[in-house]
Amino acid sequence: MSDWKPKRFWKLASVAECEGGYTVELDGRPVKTPAKTLLVLPSRAMAEAVAVEWDAQEKEVDPRSMPFTRSANAAIDKVRVQHAEVAELLAAYGDSDLLCYRAVTPAELVARQSRLWDPALDWAAETLGVRLVTVDGLMHRAQPLEAQKKLTARVHALSDFQLAAFHDLVSLSGSLVLGFAAAMAWRDPDEIWRISRLDEIWQEEQWGPDEEAQALAEIKRQAFLHAKRFFDLSS
Template identity: 60%
Template structure:
């Protein structure tokens, strides 16, 4: 029973059940399933309890947008679990064109701000993963060291299905593999890392004023970025 094929609440009780492969969520004693009919069996009780809380909080009408943990579980079970290597490779490829490596040519004040915010992150990755990525000015592609990219790729492949589903959002929303790693390793507060990904846009706002529509979209993405970091944290026992 998934509950995704109806808009009305059809259950009364929500519970968590420990099973051989992990923890399941039950609606009126029946196993919860994803939209693809995969049984919702998650790695630990924290994730199961968070999903159960989202279902229990629903009113008469089901609102999938109010269930971010459930949507993350759906992605992990219906998508990542079926193509873990492909998803990992796709995310690792961000390292070859990482946002932090492509710097402005001018003005010098923006160039300096990028260096101040982004160089320490690249230095951290070089030390933490033995993977030095080199920044360049301009948008012309510059190949990074193949060995460094391979070491980062191995780190991505080591994530579990649920970790990788959360990591996917961290990397794709920020445009940076390094910011994704920094987020899951708590290198800086998650909102500070998000602002690093928007450094150019924030600079433009300072110069020309805020575009309210663009700002609203950025705030939505920021919320999703923070949620993804919280989801990754749920993976730890």
């Protein structure tokens, strides 16, 4: 029974307007989430992306090939019922943001962190209205309380669908600032992803690439890029 997979039973997946947004119908029957809630999506573009995934299924349904559907299910079944808790979890990254903890040596790494990470912190100061403090080493240093409050308010203001995407943008990058930077299109999302991996890239340059680590990094990169696309379709 553990190998059982749902079979394709429909001929056509289509987009339909519904109360609160848009939904996807399979031969006229609306799709529901795993928790049996109607799949109501915030934009037609997102509904079209979900419909394409359902239309692409062949004999058996493979959820792994349906990232927009899975993200939408998470927004409705998980984030919606615990929005405040998820927002608080992500806002906490601002107090220990990746970009704020700097190497002391070697000089080349120190310079690279400054060159790539300082512009992101400058962007946050200008766009988000918060100036985060950098620290030499890994010892935690609390960020200014006013900055934490501003960032927390911004996270809580995100919609359920935006927050579902934002969760991955932040947790995968390890940075609340880079999560906002990706969501608000500061730079190309692939560039932002590379900025978040500065330390790992440095290690690869020093010791050579590790195939297993690179494969895992590519999976995370694809998830980060998907989260950005999902965020953009969330309004």
